[in-house]
Amino acid sequence: MSTTPNSDLLLQEPRVEQPLYTPIKRRSFFMYAGATAGATALVLAGCSKSDSSPGMVSVGSGDAGVLNYAYALEQLEAAFYTQVRTGTYYTGSTITAAEKSIFDDLYYHEVIHRDFFRAAITAAGATPIKSLTPNFGTVDFNSRTSVLATAKAFEDLGVAAYNGAGQYIQSATYLYIAGKIVSVEARHAAIIRDLVSEGTFVGNDIITLTSASNSSVTTNNAPANSSLERAMSPAEVVAVANNFLADGSKLDVSSLR
Amino acid sequence: MNFFQIISEIEKVDPEVYDRLDSRRSVFKHMSGLGQKMSAAVLPLAVGAIFNKVYAQTPVGAGVNDVLNFALKLEYLESYFYNARTAVTGLSAANVSALNLIATDEANHVTFLRGVLQGNAIAAPATTGVFDFTAKGKFNPTDAATYLAVAQSLEDTGVRAYKGAAPLVMSNKTVLTAALNIHSVEARHASQLRAMRRAGINSSAPSQGVAVAPYNNAPKSWISGTDNNGAVPGFTNAIYGAGNNTNAPSGITFAAEDNITQGGVALSGTTITAGAAFPSSAFSEAFDEGLDVGTVAAIANNFSVTGTYFN
Numbered sequence: 001m002s003t004t005p006n007s008d009l010l011l012q013e014p015r016v017e018q019p020l021y022t023p024i025k026r027r028s029f030f031m032y033a034g035a036t037a038g039a040t041a042l043v044l045a046g047c048s049k050s051d052s053s054p055g056m057v058s059v060g061s062g063d064a065g066v067l068n069y070a071y072a073l074e075q076l077e078a079a080f081y082t083q084v085r086t087g088t089y090y091t092g093s094t095i096t097a098a099e100k101s102i103f104d105d106l107y108y109h110e111v112i113h114r115d116f117f118r119a120a121i122t123a124a125g126a127t128p129i130k131s132l133t134p135n136f137g138t139v140d141f142n143s144r145t146s147v148l149a150t151a152k153a154f155e156d157l158g159v160a161a162y163n164g165a166g167q168y169i170q171s172a173t174y175l176y177i178a179g180k181i182v183s184v185e186a187r188h189a190a191i192i193r194d195l196v197s198e199g200t201f202v203g204n205d206i207i208t209l210t211s212a213s214n215s216s217v218t219t220n221n222a223p224a225n226s227s228l229e230r231a232m233s234p235a236e237v238v239a240v241a242n243n244f245l246a247d248g249s250k251l252d253v254s255s256l257r
Numbered sequence: 258m259n260f261f262q263i264i265s266e267i268e269k270v271d272p273e274v275y276d277r278l279d280s281r282r283s284v285f286k287h288m289s290g291l292g293q294k295m296s297a298a299v300l301p302l303a304v305g306a307i308f309n310k311v312y313a314q315t316p317v318g319a320g321v322n323d324v325l326n327f328a329l330k331l332e333y334l335e336s337y338f339y340n341a342r343t344a345v346t347g348l349s350a351a352n353v354s355a356l357n358l359i360a361t362d363e364a365n366h367v368t369f370l371r372g373v374l375q376g377n378a379i380a381a382p383a384t385t386g387v388f389d390f391t392a393k394g395k396f397n398p399t400d401a402a403t404y405l406a407v408a409q410s411l412e413d414t415g416v417r418a419y420k421g422a423a424p425l426v427m428s429n430k431t432v433l434t435a436a437l438n439i440h441s442v443e444a445r446h447a448s449q450l451r452a453m454r455r456a457g458i459n460s461s462a463p464s465q466g467v468a469v470a471p472y473n474n475a476p477k478s479w480i481s482g483t484d485n486n487g488a489v490p491g492f493t494n495a496i497y498g499a500g501n502n503t504n505a506p507s508g509i510t511f512a513a514e515d516n517i518t519q520g521g522v523a524l525s526g527t528t529i530t531a532g533a534a535f536p537s538s539a540f541s542e543a544f545d546e547g548l549d550v551g552t553v554a555a556i557a558n559n560f561s562v563t564g565t566y567f568n
Contacts, residue, residue, distance in 0.1 A: 098465045098466060099465075101467065101468065102478075105477065105539065105542065108542070109479075111530075111531050112524060112529055112535070112540060113543060115530050116522055116524060116529070116543075119528065120519070120520045120521075120522055123520070123521055162441075163434065166433055166437045167433055171508070172424035172506045172508055172509060173507075173509060173520065175423060175424055175427055176423065176508075177520050177544075179420040179437070179440065179547060180420065180519065180544040180546060180547070181543075182437070182441055183416050183440060183441060183444035184542070184543060184544065186441040186442075186444035186445050186448065187445070187447065187448035187478045188448075189445065189448075190445040190448035190449050190452075190478065191449075194464035198351055198461075198462060199351060199463075201355070201445050201449040202359075202442065202445050202446075202449075207442055209361070209365075219431050220438075222435065222438060225365050226365050226368065226369040227362035227363075227365035227366055227439075227442055228369065228438035228439055229437070229439075229442055230438075231437065231438050
């Protein structure tokens with residue numbers, strides 16, 4: 001292993017769970033790290049996180065875990081747009097033709113994404129998580145403002161989630177498929193943001209325009225003035241997404257890493 | 258910002274990282290010297306540069322630096338194109354300010370990629386004489402409608418380029434995530450330019466335009482089928498067509514934008530539970546497609562004076 005420059009690094013099992021077999025060079029690195037405050041985070045990152053919390057839906061681990069994580073978020077989006085089309089903002093007479101058409105397409109796209117993932121996870125020999133029960137108690141589906149604000153939150157969250165999860169995907173095939181979906185989510189996000197306020201398709205809240213990003217997973221981060229999307233870790237994403245999921249459907253992503 | 262956390266993250270996918278770093282202590286010396294004068298905001302760039310040095314010795318397909326330099330060339334094309342926006346007349350204030358935002362992003366992407374590549378970056382192209390936004394006399398890029406048509410074409414190309422390149426850099430999670438974080442910003446731009454085109458050059462409300470099939474002049478914010486070959490049929494066909502799979506990573510096919518089979522799953526009203534009532538176009542719209550470097554280069558070379566800048 002130490003002599004093979006290889007392209008199958010991604011297939012290797014991480015050694016973080018096997019401290020007894022740690023090679024000498026790695027231990028010397030720990031000593032090096034021990035001289036700094038960074039040691040705490042390093043050691044913590046090496047510890048196994050707790051198992052699935054009771055009453056929560058674990059997305060699992062590995063590529064199947066990432067696919068189930070995406071499936072969960074797509075379920076949430078699909079449920080949201082399904083319900084949007086029953087509220088009086090959508091069914092009423094004041095919605096513009098442009099907005100009605102956009103919400104139709106977003107509904108189609110997200111339902112397709114959801115059902116695609118269920119099929120793809122099954123095809124991969126893994127088990128899809130259950131159908132989640134959303135909790136949209138904070139959303140007023142009769143209000144344009146409320147619907148657009150929630151749509152904006154979901155679409156931006158979806159983009160940040162896919163971008164932050166790409167690094168956990170081991171298969172190039174699945175990484176590529178995630179890329180096919182995330183750009184459509186970004187297209188959604190841009191037009192929804194403009195419906196909220198023209199010219200906000202990008203902004204410092206979602207890309208690193210005037211300030212650096214600060215995800216807890218450092219790989220996600222970029223400096224100010226770089227205009228990169230602010231990718232979010234699975235833990236950061238579900239901290240938001242779980243607010244829109246009912247008890248018993250809240251997500252546990254602690255095995256995704 | 259926690260450098261050791263980054264190392265830990267990398268170790269999860271590359272258990273050799275400690276060996277690699279340990280055998281290159283000079284990198285750490287370099288790092289600690291920098292640290293004293295570096296603000297936290299600059300750190301990711303320096304870290305990226307160090308990782309490049311570490312990983313530069315591991316062959317990864319086309320080579321991470323090669324991929325990043327190709328991306329940098331595309332960003333230069335876009336950045337210089339948006340710098341030329343000031344010569345365009347007839348745009349609404351809303352459209353002008355949107356182009357200003359996009360111009361800033363593209364310039365930032367150039368700076369960011371140069372920072373990651375450091376000494377491995379290509380030389381900056383001259384501001385004149387390298388790119389030809391008329392595509393050899395085909396376009397008048399000071400005409401507002403033409404300008405937006407070319408802009409949409411460049412952004413849609415950029416989205417496909419980053420998507421196709423992502424698997425080529427997946428061995429380096431820092432670079433991969435940065436590429437993904439640029440990819441989605443390009444998609445936001447593409448969406449915006451499509452909105453601007455369907456609402457019109459004079460519109461003060463770009464989000465309120467209504468898309469009109471077959472979408473050449475009034476596209477949706479997403480690509481529907483092949484958008485009838487794009488903003489300039491006959492010239493932009495390749496931007497929505499299939500790529501070349503010769504050197505594609507295993508398991509990846511560069512299909513045309515009207516593709517409706519994803520990961521072996523055929524998408525239709527019969528395979529999607531609720532899809533029976535969906536318009537058939539929705540199944541292709543829901544997924545964008547990537548392109549290989551060679552196909553992207555051929556598209557971009559239309560805007561190269563020599564016709565070979567992107568080779």
